[in-house]
Amino acid sequence: MQFLVVGQWQGSASSRAMRLGDGASAIAADLPRASTTVIDVPAGAGDRLETAIARYTSVLAVADRVAEETAVASEPVLVVGGDGASVLGATAGLGPDTAFLRIAGSSGFRALNRAQPVAAETAVLRILVDRPDDLFPALPTLPASSIVLAGVRGVEESEANALDRAGIVHLDVDVATPDAIAAAVDATGAGAVFVHVDLDVLDPSEVDGLLEPVPFGLDGAGLVERIQAATRGRRLAGAALTGFAPVDPDRAVDDLGVILRAVGALTSASRAA
Numbered sequence: 542m543q544f545l546v547v548g549q550w551q552g553s554a555s556s557r558a559m560r561l562g563d564g565a566s567a568i569a570a571d572l573p574r575a576s577t578t579v580i581d582v583p584a585g586a587g588d589r590l591e592t593a594i595a596r597y598t599s600v601l602a603v604a605d606r607v608a609e610e611t612a613v614a615s616e617p618v619l620v621v622g623g624d625g626a627s628v629l630g631a632t633a634g635l636g637p638d639t640a641f642l643r644i645a646g647s648s649g650f651r652a653l654n655r656a657q658p659v660a661a662e663t664a665v666l667r668i669l670v671d672r673p674d675d676l677f678p679a680l681p682t683l684p685a686s687s688i689v690l691a692g693v694r695g696v697e698e699s700e701a702n703a704l705d706r707a708g709i710v711h712l713d714v715d716v717a718t719p720d721a722i723a724a725a726v727d728a729t730g731a732g733a734v735f736v737h738v739d740l741d742v743l744d745p746s747e748v749d750g751l752l753e754p755v756p757f758g759l760d761g762a763g764l765v766e767r768i769q770a771a772t773r774g775r776r777l778a779g780a781a782l783t784g785f786a787p788v789d790p791d792r793a794v795d796d797l798g799v800i801l802r803a804v805g806a807l808t809s810a811s812r813a814a
Contacts, residue, residue, distance in 0.1 A: 542811040544569070544577040545610055545620045545631070549603045551587050551596040552626030554660035555752040557786065564750055564785030565623050567793040571801055572621070580606050582623075592676055593653035593664075600626055600661045604677060608633035611779065617811045619804070622783030625649060625662035628737045631779050632669060633680055639778045640731035641669070642689045642722070642771050644764070645739035646755050648700045648711065649690075662783075666690065670707060685709050689725045691717040691767065692742040695755055714742070714758060719770035726771050733776040736768060736810075738803055740784035748796045750787035761799035765806045772810035780807045 546569040548562030562582065569577060580603065587599025594600060607630025611618050620631045625645070632641070643649060649666035651659045653673070661668065668676065669683045690704065690711040704711045710725050726734055745754035747761050759767070785800060787793035 542576065542808045543614045543616050543618050544572045545607060545618055546572070546577060546579045547582065547603060547607060547620055547623040547627040549582050549600070549623035549627045551583070551599040551624070552661035552665070553624040553752065554663055557752055558624065560750070560752070560786035560788070561622065561624050561784070564787050564793070565621050567787060567790070567797065568621050568782075568785060568800060568804070571797065578610055580610065589658050591655060593655045593658050594661050594676065595658045596661070600629070601677060603627065604630040605679060607631055608679060617777050618779050619807055620781040620783070622781065625739050625783045626665045627783050628665060628781040629661075629668065629677065629680060631781055632683065632735065635681065635683070635735055635778055636733070638731050639733040639735055640687050640689060640726050640729040641683055641735050641737070642691065642726060643737045643739070644692050644742050644767060645690070645737070646692060646694055646714070646741035646758055647739070648693055648696045648704060650700050650704055650709075652703065666709075670709070687729050687731060689722065689729065691722050691725070692759060694757060717767065719766045722767050723770040723773065726775070731775070733778040734771055735778045735780065736771060736807060737781045737783070738764065738768070738807075740782070740800065743799070747799050748785070749792050750785050750796050752784070752786045761802055765802055768803065768806040768810065772813070777807070777810040782807070
């Protein structure tokens with residue numbers, strides 16, 4: 542597996558978003574250097590250019606750079622973010638036989654409205670499935686039938702209704718068992734899967750470095766079990782792990798055990814494929 546470290550913060554809605562760059566760097570320190578590439582992230586916030594996405598120019602620049610690196614990779618790529626929108630460019634090469642599994646506490650399906658621009662990570666799934674043609678024009682649109690969203694909690698009713706209308710399977714955290722996730726991925730008919738793990742799926746007792754902690758999430762072992770269930774028997778087309786925002790280096794070390802087990806589950810799936 543090859544690793545792309547993407548310390549993007551511009552896609553986050555948090556006032557503490559720059560901690561996400563520190564989180565990506567902390568994880569990168571434990572990755573094999575020979576297989577790791579660091580993507581330069583713009584220093585500035587960027588301009589929305591009257592789009593529905595806040596800081597659009599910076600998010601677009603990073604997505605294009607990730608897409609370029611993914612296109613020339615000789616092995617499956619694991620994007621280590623950064624905010625949840627760091628995943629965007631990694632989907633550029635996904636084929637029609639690939640399911641997209643998002644394991645996250647949030648839906649990523651906020652509405653896109655130019656009058657009220659949103660942070661890219663809050664609408665990342667919407668961007669991938671249903672967006673204006675001029676927004677991220679180099680990225681493919683993923684069919685809703687290939688999407689599985691698992692582990693969500695506290696999703697607004699409007700977003701849940703929008704997911705239903707789009708035909709996206711979404712499993713709340715209390716029903717997103719390993720077997721349920723495996724069955725949902727099986728139902729897409731895909732032979733390969735791309736797995737995006739956003740760490741907000743974890744319970745705050747497991748990881749301290751979360752910008753928007755929400756109780757009643759998964760534990761670390763449960764996350765690993767769900768990754769294994771989703772990837773068992775099918776090719777891993779790529780992956781992303783996003784959302785680590787440690788308060789300081791010492792507390793980052795305390796969190797890394799849980800995070801690196803998830804990274805290990807993804808790399809093991811890549812080797813098995």
